[in-house]
Amino acid sequence: MDTRGALAVGHLLAERYHILSVIGRGGMSTVYLAEDRKLPGKQWAVKESRKHSGHKEMFYEEAALLIRLDHPFLPKIIDFFPPNEEGFSYLVMDYIQGETLQQRFIRKQYLPCSDVVKHSIQLCELFDYLHNFKPRPIIYRDLKPSNVMIDEQNNVRLIDFGIARNYNEERTADTVQLGTVGFAAPEQFLNRQTDERTDLYTLGAMMYYLLSGGKHYGIASGDRPVEELAEDLPVAVRKVIFQLLAEQPEDRIQSAREVKLRLQEGAGEPVAFRSTEERSHGSQPDRHSGKRRLIVLGGLYPGAGATFIAIALARLLNDADIPHALIEHAGNSPELHSLLFGERHAPVEYRYYTDPDFLPERPVDLRWKDGRTEWLPLPPDRKLEGEWTADHYYRLLYLLDYPVAILDISNRWCDPAVQQMCKEAELILMIADPYPSKFNGPDTQESLHFVEGLSNKAIYWIANRDEAFSGRKEWLSTLPQPPLCLIPSFAGKSLLDAQWKGRIAQDDPEILDTLRHVCEPLLSLIAATAERGGRKRSAWLAKWFK
Structure with a gap:
């Protein structure tokens, strides 16, 4: 293939760019060093190509894309010329000495x-x-x-x-x-x-x-x-x-x-x-240098109480003076905003993490913080642009400068982004309550199969709404392992009083004191040195599927 360029040293391209020398050649292009006649002393690299010969539309599309790019590790495109009669097109860009x-x-x-x-x-x-x-x-x-x-x-x-x-x-x-x-x-x-x-x-x-x-x-x-x-x-x-x-x-x-x-x-x-x-931030400490733990928390089926447990864990971490964030998974039905009385407590110009303009360096007054907790709920109107993927969560977790992040997935265990986050999580918490009618649904079975496949992960079960009843022993025996925590069924009056007074129920002194006691094993697990490696599970699925 003839790799010689169409321009010669001394040529003046578009009555402006004076060709000084050839910088390099490739199979389809030649790159020249050129001096700008309109800006004396300024030098550019001119790339000549036959790639778009006979395809002006493709050239304009590519040139328009390249001109829009603006990053310090990219050369900036400042001018372009579509394919001429000989089929040569030209891009004028930064000349990089090196x-x-x-x-x-x-x-x-x-x-x-x-x-x-x-x-x-x-x-x-x-x-x-x-x-x-x-x-x-x-x-x-x-x-x-x-x-x-x-x-x-x-x-x-x-x-x-x-x-x-x-x-x-x-x-x-x-x-x-x-x-x-x-x-x-x-x-x-x-x-x-x-x-x-x-x-x-x-x-x-x-x-x-x-x-x-x-x-x-x-x-x-x-x-x-x-x-x-x-x-x-x-x-x-x-x-x-x-x-x-x-x-x-x-x-x-x-x-x-x-x-x-x-x-x-x-x-x-x-x-x-x-x-x-x-x-550019000078001597500020590197906010990403510490070890951060991702906790994925969800119910085995709808209504198991995953969000209640997620808020409870957040308030316990706040009580233990451990900074953290609680994220409501983008695939959930919005609930957290309402439970937190967002109309009253969210910052005036609050940006939801699913907003396209969610900012990395958010001012403190735009973060929805409550003590050591940062809340990240979904917008109540559920206007989510596009599907949230694992990459979105990687970026979000990168921005959150807390030692602990809790991802409340409701019961979305089969969501691809959730499954990827489970592979990255330090702890996975499965929530189940004592209502047997929920155990045998097809979604429940699919979730169980996914969890069974996470053989190298630390998975712990939490029994929610525990109280004395005739089938309690059988219920607990159906779980694949003894539950890490037994969360009691709190009196409906306490929960209703908190709701109607506009308060988070888990902040009620009596409820919080009970949670401290029953969740002590979980808090110790979070605070302890990372315990990697999952637990082997026996053939317990038949108990759930029979």
Whole structure:
């Protein structure tokens, strides 16, 4: 293929851009260094391409997309020219003085682990921006060392958006499968849909290449051994790399922001690894450095009392002076706002976490706080734009600077986002009450099967509305394990009095004192050092299904 460009040194493009030299050439494009005649002394990179020859509409669509992008790790597009009669189109963009990661790797033959991790974290920040771009995410799909520039400040700039595209969740496969062998994800060669996780695979493949002396993962001899990676690479970072390189997208880390957090934790979070945004806050402490626990809490079936227990746990953590947040799952029917008397107690300009403009750096007076509790209910009118996924929750949990977050899922155990959060949770609490008519419903059985599959998770049962009755012993024996807590059936008068007085029932002194006593094992579990590893469960399903 003829890779010579149509422009010559000395040419004046559009009576403005004076071509000074050729910077680089590829299969379909040539990049020139140009001087701006309207802005003397200003230099730009001009990319000439035949990719859109005969397809002006596609060029305008791509150019319009690129011009809208605005991120410190992307070169800014400032001008463009559609395909001419010879089929050449032009993009004018920032000229980045530096070298590509590939050039640096070849020149040095070795890159320090700290540099690779730093640049990978920066790429995670950029992918997080692209993957959350509106109206649709942008999937880059061709990450490799030769497409990553390192500027004079030792920061990354991602170049060559030749095969980037908007993600369309309605499509089951890409129209064109492209990627670079050695870095492309398996789905790019199997006629499958690519999505955000495709970019995360390519990030893992690039890290492996740079940290193994230039070996490609999975080429020729199958998956490469871990011993090929640099010896001084932290174990936690190795784990991240191999998670990113999982063959199935669902087995990878699911969001760029989560990858960034794990890389920061694995590398010890030195200041040099913090994002531009984090560094801009000066000497403020890193609010994400502490261990945060996610507790997923739900009823085995509707009406088991999951929200009552969730509020009770929140008030007990407040009583124990443990900062925390209570999140009402986006798939629930809105209930928490009403139980908390939101019309009276929510901040005047309160933003619900499901709002598109929910802000990361929210002023304290816009947080709905009650002592050590932050409430995150659903809007009572239930106007939720789009479906909430696990990635949404990763972002939300990243923003919540509390040691404990409680996710009240009602009985939505079969929701894909809930199931992913269960895999990330420190504790899973299952709520059941003594009404046997609810045990054998099809949704209950499906929830039980899902829970049975979480063999490596710490799952605890809570018996709600416990009181003396003829079948109490049989009821408790049907649970897969002895309940961690027995929550009594509180008098209806106490609950009604609290409701009609506009107070949270769990704040009633008598109710709170009882909860302190019966929930002591749960509070000790939360406060203790993390107890990982689930409990093996015997063949108890027959008791529920008979």
